[in-house]
Amino acid sequence: MLTVQNLCYTYQNKEQHQGLPALSDINVIVKDGELLCIIGPSGSGKSTFLDILAGFTKPTSGSIFLDGHQVTAPHPERGVIFQEPNLFPWLTVLENVAFGLLCQGTLRKRAFRIAKEMLDLVGLSDFAHFRPHELSGGMRQRVALARVLAFDPKILLMDEPFSALDAQTRRKLQDELLYICELKRKTVVFITHNVEEAVYLADRVIVFCSRPGQVKAEIEIDLPKPRKLSEPAFLHYRDKITDLIEVQEVLA
């Protein structure tokens, strides 16, 4: 369980003494096995929020606990999938996937065996010895997913991971993510600005509002998966969340 308590973050600006508040008093609980989507207009600080959960950025105040331990720095218990694949171009696909395990002291043989399994899971076993630049955008994001799954983190933090992909590839990767979450019982925090994506994936959606980022609404998506984009209940959720976001954009 991931608990976020009274989290605030202020951009420190050298000229202004006050700084610009980006996140204000955020309280969120992510249950084990849950897929939580965070959606909000640009400028709502949702990526900053994920950076803080990952430990890349220190909050101005407030705290985060994962299973009772305070989060202070990056750690492999929290696997991050970025907007960019951020694979190492000098390593092969297989070496990229094994990298985390090797860092954590797993023996080479075992690390590469697990890496192969993960590539199998994301359907890229044939590309094990390719370099990242030889793959398509969708394949690279699959490798990014595989390398995080390889070291079996407690929680996956995903920062608009499919936003740079074309619609068809994105849909495929969404389905694969749902399948993998189901299979591995993963807890996921998924940032997106795409309402349809949020309703399609999430067990629960949190809507951020902007300047400063705050939790505006929490919506349980009570629909069985896999969901159909055209069913009335889906459209109902989609419109409801779209309305929540649009009201703010008028204000902003």
Added chain:
Amino acid sequence: MSIRVDSHWTQLVRAGFRSKLPQLLNLFLRRLFPYLFLLAFWQLSAWGVQVKGAPFPTPIETFSRAAELLFGANFLQYSIYQHIGSSLLRWGIGFILAAIAGLVLGILATLFDHAYEIIIPITALLQPVPSLAWIPLAILLLGLGPRSTVFIIFLAGLFPVIINVTTGIKSVPLGLLRAGQMMGAKQTTIFLKILLPGSLPHLLSGLRTALANGWRALIAAEMVGGSDQGLGYAIFQSRWSLDYPSAFVAIIIIAIIGLVIERGVFRKIEAKTVEIWGMSNRSGC
């Protein structure tokens, strides 16, 4: 362009040489053409100058002198191999010292902010100074002789290496560092497995500049700095003996050595690393 020509080669090999002989000849001439053009230009200017009565060496004179020298004739008391050897040795020592010191200083500058604040302004200040301007300083510090020459080569290479190492390390995307951190990489792993390979394209171009600068500085420094052998020394001295063909031979050797190092060493390293990694936008030529 060489990629296209090379694939041409392989096609020809597959098709069998004999049937493709005219094409092969054509390709050969195309590759050779720039050099033939240069030779023609040289011959024409030699004739042009000789009309005025100056002993300008023609290609034929130069190549026959080259053959003599390569078969061991003495040139200013030493064989051409001794001249080449002593130049290469100074160049190699100066370059290796510059590479090591540049790497160490560049890495220090990226690791520690205080080091950065000292090293980078000094580098920025001294880097534009032409290497030869250091000759008086070198002579004052180390006296006339090969040690000064090595020092000049060292300075010629040091600053480009420092600059390229720091820009290289700073150019590694933040996303890759964060990816390493979230996978549990320790500081040393991040440095060795992410920052170093990530900065290799810049590092290679820094070393390449250092080597080329050093080679140029070497020849000039030998002309000034109190050596009694070396290619630069030999070229400069030949003006007293009016042995211009030998000087031309030395110039050709200098050009060839530069080309061999560039093609034979740096291209090979690049082809094995940054090109396979998709980190270079070099497309062959």
